[in-house]
Amino acid sequence: MLPKERYDEWLNGHDPEGMITHDINAAVTIADRVAIFYAGMTLEIASSEDFRGDGQALRHPYSKALHAAIPANGFRATPGFQPYSDNLPEGCVFCDRCDRKTERCLKERPEFRELRGGKVRCHHAT
Numbered sequence: 001m002l003p004k005e006r007y008d009e010w011l012n013g014h015d016p017e018g019m020i021t022h023d024i025n026a027a028v029t030i031a032d033r034v035a036i037f038y039a040g041m042t043l044e045i046a047s048s049e050d051f052r053g054d055g056q057a058l059r060h061p062y063s064k065a066l067h068a069a070i071p072a073n074g075f076r077a078t079p080g081f082q083p084y085s086d087n088l089p090e091g092c093v094f095c096d097r098c099d100r101k102t103e104r105c106l107k108e109r110p111e112f113r114e115l116r117g118g119k120v121r122c123h124h125a126t
């Protein structure tokens with residue numbers, strides 16, 4: 001993880017419209033808004049501010065898992081693996097790793113819906 005000064009140096013005055021990274025810390029340091037992808041789907045669009053602090057503002061369980069995996073937040077890994085795109089579950093693509101899943105999650109793919117100023121693909125996000 002690089003400090004913000006290093007990202008500023010790397011951007012060198014440029015203001016890109018988007019970037020793709022596996023480094024959530026980099027994303028929330030550089031960008032105003034973050035789209036969380038998983039198994040080929042967007043699971044949440046959130047403000048970078050939502051990732052700061054305790055992560056309670058985040059909507060999707062996977063986003064919360066990413067937040068918990070940031071070293072400053074405890075470096076907690078989520079057990080399991082992402083499914084292959086040619087073998088996706090019938091319902092939610094995150095259901096194998098989600099501790100909030102219900103029968104509905106196993107059978108029905110969640111819609112991508114507006115929630116609290118962002119967007120989320122989860123049946124039970126509130």
Ligand code: SF4
Pocket residue numbers: 060061062092093094095098099100101102105110121122123124125
């Ligand atoms: S739809 Fe269900 S399994 Fe998927 S993230 Fe939401 S609670 Fe978890």
